[in-house]
Amino acid sequence: MQSRSPASRAGRPRSTAADAAILAATREALVELGWSRLTLGDVAIRAGVAKTTLYRRWAGKNELVVDAVAELFDELTLPDRGSLAEDIEGVVLQFAAILARPEARSGLMAVVAEATRDDALRERIRASIVERQKRLVLAGRARAQARGELPSEPDAREAARTVDLIFDMVAGAVVHRTLVSAEPADEEWVHGFTRVLLSGLAAAPDRGDREAP
Amino acid sequence: MQSRSPASRAGRPRSTAADAAILAATREALVELGWSRLTLGDVAIRAGVAKTTLYRRWAGKNELVVDAVAELFDELTLPDRGSLAEDIEGVVLQFAAILARPEARSGLMAVVAEATRDDALRERIRASIVERQKRLVLAGRARAQARGELPSEPDAREAARTVDLIFDMVAGAVVHRTLVSAEPADEEWVHGFTRVLLSGLAAAPDRGDREAP
Amino acid sequence: MQSRSPASRAGRPRSTAADAAILAATREALVELGWSRLTLGDVAIRAGVAKTTLYRRWAGKNELVVDAVAELFDELTLPDRGSLAEDIEGVVLQFAAILARPEARSGLMAVVAEATRDDALRERIRASIVERQKRLVLAGRARAQARGELPSEPDAREAARTVDLIFDMVAGAVVHRTLVSAEPADEEWVHGFTRVLLSGLAAAPDRGDREAP
Amino acid sequence: MQSRSPASRAGRPRSTAADAAILAATREALVELGWSRLTLGDVAIRAGVAKTTLYRRWAGKNELVVDAVAELFDELTLPDRGSLAEDIEGVVLQFAAILARPEARSGLMAVVAEATRDDALRERIRASIVERQKRLVLAGRARAQARGELPSEPDAREAARTVDLIFDMVAGAVVHRTLVSAEPADEEWVHGFTRVLLSGLAAAPDRGDREAP
DNA sequence: TAGTAAACGAGACGGTACGTCAGGTCTTTTT
DNA sequence: AAAAAGACCTGACGTACCGTCTCGTTTACTA
Structure with missing residues (x-):
């Protein structure tokens, strides 16, 4: 590898601390003010x-909030609780815990709403948040297959x-x-939901056939 | 501008037409501009x-949009297609069709996002939209029980x-x-989803017991 | 006269007090801050x-300052001191006194500077300030002619x-x-200047001939 | 060869070409943009x-423009046309020609305006521009006295x-x-003005006495 | 001829003001 | 009495320049 990094150009380099400070300030402002009352001027002051x-680093409020919220979901992990059902319950509970935090609630839904009219923003959300966390589903299935709880997938497209x-x-x-019904996604609810989901998946294996009984 | 009835001539009989004109203008503006670019001044001009x-009739942008969007969901009906699974598929498809309309997408998600910090608004959404459509679930279950597809519910609380x-x-x-994965909720997807949902519900009967085998 | 004034249309009328308050605030800010540090936001707060x-009433800083400064010169009058020379001295002293005020100094020169690149602004200055005060020269000459100090002008174009x-x-x-040499235009200087001016005008009557001895 | 300045110690010497390039770029920008739209960043790019x-060489916009404009007036000379009146006409015409150039108009008036609130700047203008050109008046009088057109001055203070x-x-x-009336200072006007000025000076000899007959 | 110290280009930085726009409120005239 | 019209205050917007501050890179004098 060359000693000359291609990124180190002339001029004063960007402050590395600023990025982190701005994203943290954004989350803080989301907690206190919510999406609509959050202003970039206020975020700048907090940071x-x-x-x-x-503005030199983000194109606008939407992009900033996507990045600020995306970081929250990186803390999700797939716990090893012994069985597929319980592993999934664990992840879902973590996910619910994140969505219980005000910065996630306000921020995520607002950018999703904006993304309905902005394809670039939707793609950013998909890449930064959704696709990034699909690792959890994949890891869960792999572990279940290793345990023998699930058969291996012969058809990759169907698996996806x-x-x-x-x-x-x-x-x-x-x-x-969490957000619409405004009820807590607590252990009891997660348990019931997971049971229905897994039972359904087990009983209705992925077959392309529409008319099968 | 809308083609209005010629009643807007003299005197003061405008009230009745104004509500509908404003809500229609709101939906029109949602389609063209989305939530964040929609302005009340523009809605007023369109109407x-x-x-x-x-402002004499709605407290602000949120309330106006909730009412404008809520009307969209009143067209949902429970079709009689002969079996529970197919009835449900029909409703889900209708629901997906509504969410495919831009005014529903932008408007609904935006007010949900706002509602994360505004209890009165959330309650308005719940009452105007969510609770109002639970009739479909109830009607579907009742019809399935009449058909004998589902047993009657002895425990009302568990049923709820x-x-x-x-x-x-x-x-x-x-x-x-629809909104996050940005994939169409078409017939094939709805069919697969419904099968998993119903299989899961059938295999995992509602038992409050968490630890029962 | 009709009761329906053509200017009184629908809607809330503009506040008449605001104009005066804004112009006064502009002069106040000119005194304290000078032209370059004067900001329209600050003027608005002061007013x-x-x-x-x-911004609804003036296109920008230049136009506002022209109007604010123009008002200052309306207080000029032609005193009757008994002779042309002394009348002129009186007016020049008044003019010097106005230019000694900071709001006039900063404001007038700055808009003149801007007008070098803005014909509309220059015309506004000419109309609002220069032409408006030529009344003094005309009145002075008329009075002098009445006194017999000056002959009547046969050639109107030459007179202009x-x-x-x-x-x-x-x-x-x-x-x-006042502004460049930064010396006071006091009575002594005005006396000397007026004597030279009047002597020159008397000795060199307006004749179009270039080569006359 | 110049004597070694004590300030020229170690290190890279300042580029001599840069000064000239910057002042030329400043005048160019004054022509194109005028004072208020001229920015130092733009001047830097042009140069x-x-x-x-x-910024290492000038404290700010004002100082830079004073220096850029001052150079323009160095080209003034006192022509020898044979008589005092005609010599003066010649200088005044040169002066008018310089003021007809946009960089002089915009630049000079703007810094004069700024100087109304900045004594250091006014002093810089006086030293760099005004006092420097008084040489023309002095030279003109000396030549006129040599010609016998003017008596020698016994009182130095009165002469100043x-x-x-x-x-x-x-x-x-x-x-x-030029700038306010926005009329050209052409030969005809300069001729008339010079005649009045010189007649006045000849008829009203400098006497300190205000009330003497 | 090798250091070294200042000048240089580039560009990010914390600020301030800009001129515009939308949200709501208030005050008129019109119907 | 309601509605249209539009002026009003508030506050955020995103941009432009300001003047300062790193950086890495010349460049000429000095040791």
Whole structure:
């Protein structure tokens, strides 16, 4: 590898501390103010940074909040609780715990709402948050197959479709429960939900056939 | 500008038409502009109404959009397709069709996001949209019980819990599929999803006991 | 007269007090801050008015300052001191006194500087300030002619040219003395200047001939 | 060869070309943009120089423009046309020609305006521009005295006062004619003005006495 | 001829003001 | 009495320049 990093160009380098400070300040402001009352000027003040510095790095409020919220989901892990059902319960509980935090609730839903009219933003959300966490579904299935709880997937395309379905069902249900129904996604609820999900998946194996009984 | 009835001539009989005109203008603006770019001044112009009139009837942007969006969901019906599974598929498809419309996507998610910090708004959403559509789940179960597809529920409280779960799973999955994964909730997907949901519910009967074998 | 004034249309009328408050605040800010540090936001605050109100009435800083400064020169009068020379001295002293005020100094020169690149602004200055005060020269000459100190002008075009020359010489000399040389235009200086000016005008009557001895 | 300046110690010497390039770029920008739209960043780019270099040599916009404009007036000379009146006409015409150039108009008036609130800047203007050109008045009088057109001055203080008055009258009238009245200071006007000025000076000899008959 | 110290280009930085825009409120005239 | 019209205050927007501050890179004098 060359000693000359291609990124080190002339001029004063960007402050590495600023990025972290700005994202942290964004989350803090989301907690206190929510999405609509959050202003970039206020974030800049909280981060001890000039507004121009903020605009130099992010195109706007949406992009900033996506990045600030995406970091929250990196703390998700797949616990080894011994069985697929219990592993999944563990992840879902972690996910629910994150969504219980105000910065996640306000931020995530607001950018999703904005993304309905902004394809670039939606892609950013998918890449930064959704695709990044599909690792959990994949790891869970691999572990279950190793345990013999699930058969190996012969059809890769069908397998990917199932991953997507699982993700939509898990994320969707928890989000709806938490944000729309405004009820806590506590252990009892997660237990019931997981049982239905896994029973359904076991009973209805992925077959492309529409009309099978 | 909307083509209004010629009643807007003299005197003061405008009130009745104004509500509908404003809500329609709101949906039109949601389609064209999305939530964040929608302005009340613009809605007033589209509706052929003064801003004052608008503020006399709604407290602000959130309340107006909730009402504008809520009307969209009233067209949901429970079709009689002969079996529980197919009835549910029909409703889910209708729901997906509504969420495919831009005014529903932008408007609904935005007010949900705002509601994370505004209890009154969340309650308004719950009452106007969510609770109002639970009728579909109830009607579906009643019809299935009449058909003998489902046993009658002895425990009312447990039954209500199941209704909530179903609603969270259905609405959540469709919303996530549509808005976050940005994939169409088409017939094939709805079929697969419904099969998993119903299989799961059948295999995992609602028992409050967490630790029962 | 009709009761329906053509200017009184629908809607809330503009506040008449705001104009005066804004112009006074502008002069106050000119005194304290000078032209370059004067900001329209600050003027708005001083006037107890929103920035938008200010922008609704003036196109920018230049136009505002022209109007604010123009008012200062309306207090000039032609005193009757008994002779042409002494009348002129009186006016020049008044003019010097106005230019000694900071709001006039900073404001006037700055807009003149800007006007070098803005024909509309220059025309505004000419109309609002220069032409408006030529009344003094005209009144002075009329009174002198009435007294028999000056002969009547047979050639109107030549007379106008002389008025312009007098105005350029008087205003130019006082401004240069005050602002560039930074010396006071006090009674002694004004006396000397007036004597030279009047002697020159008397000795060199306006004749279009270039080569006359 | 110049004597070794004590300040020239170690290190890279300042680029001599940069000064000239910056001043030329400043005048170019004044022509194109005028004072208020001229920015130091733009001047730096035009001069092919970093902003830092510019700030290392001038304290700010005002100082830079004073220096850039001052150079323009160094080209003034006292022509020998045979008589005092015609010599003066020649100088005044040169002066008017310089003021007809946009970089002089915008730049000079703007710094004069700024100087109304900045004594250091005013002193810089006086030293760099005004006092430097008084040489023309002095040279003109000396030549006229040699020709016998003017008597020698016995009172040095009174003589200085007359020089100041002439300078204020000449510079002031030309500036006002050019910038405020926005009329050209052409040969005809300069001829008329010079005649009035010289007649006045001849008829009203400098006597300190205010009330003497 | 090798150091070294200042000048240099590049560009990020904390600020301040800009001119615009939307949210709501208030005050008129019109119907 | 309601509605249209539009002026008003508030506050955020995203941009432009300011003048300062690192950086890495010349460049000429000095040791």
